[in-house]
Amino acid sequence: MDRKVLIVEDEPLIADDLEFHLNDMGINNIEVALQYSEALDKLSNNSFDLALLDVNLSGDKDGIQLANTINTSHQVPFIFVTSYYDNGTLSRAKRTNPYGYILKPFDKKEIQINVEMAFHKIGLNKTAKPEKFFIKDKDGMVPISPEDICYVEAFDNYAKVFTTDHSYIISHTLKSIEAKLVPFGFERVHKSYLINLSHITRISDGYVFFGETNLPIGRAYKNVFMSKLNVL
Known part of the structure; x- marks a missing residue:
């Protein structure tokens, strides 16, 4: 299956690193957005199977606000990628129902586990449909x-x-x-x-x-x- 993934990360080197690890997993259909507005534009004009969202985006709105917008208007499963793991941030993040939470600095194994688990959950959600x-x-x-x-x-x-x-x-x-x-x-x-x-x-x-x-x-x-x- 040719899965399409959106990476939203305002640091180009980290975005490249994430893309490299996804390529290593066999995921090659990838779009990268460096800021909130660019992410919204890509979400409006493409269909994604998964998104990796940096919590601390530069600008007025962060990745958690982007997650809320995704839940409201785009219905794309997402994983948070962040170095911020204080209780307040974690509480806000959990309310958006992410499919995973990757902490920076990350490694290949952590990305692989989170992404594979996310696709597993997505598959379960698609098959567990009540008849009525x-x-x-x-x-x-x-x-x-x-x-x-x-x-x-x-x-x-x-x-x-x-x-x-x-x-x-x-x-x-x-x-x-x-x-x-x-x-x-x-x-x-x-x-x-x-x-x-x-x-x-x-x-x-x-x-x-x-x-x-x-x-x-x-x-x-x-x-x-x-x-x-x-x-x-």
Whole structure:
């Protein structure tokens, strides 16, 4: 498998060292970003299987803030690479759910173990898909297959799930629902909408259509969304 990895590291020599070790593992499809804005640009225009993020990026925003953005808009698994391991930094980092944590100065073995474990976890997440989800309804718990969900709309700390013939309001944020549905072919197209790609009937003029229903495509999500489409 030709896995694609993004390295976000503001020190070119360290970025080169990481790339060298990944090449040694047989990973050759690698992009490097030296700063936060460059990383966002690459994430918006490419599809990555894994990212290695330096925590202490130069500039106004650090690697943990980048991780939060990745979780919200790009859904790429990531490993932190850092020399900062104080309790405060570690606490902030853990809340982003990284797939690993490499401490500088690192060695080849540490990188290999973290990267291989990350890909193992990614593989488990892809295969451990429940056949149905259960949603609370006035009559109890209703089973719903992911393929029956057309889209999900955010309402503050709640969300409304729209199926082909019904809708349900559930007490979860769109972000938490997104983490569960992305493996089933769902994609975020707007801060308020998560859609099932298999139910799209048309895309036109900045909107995605589900029959007569149209939902806006947010500017921040457009490039990633379009990259997921198989266009002839």
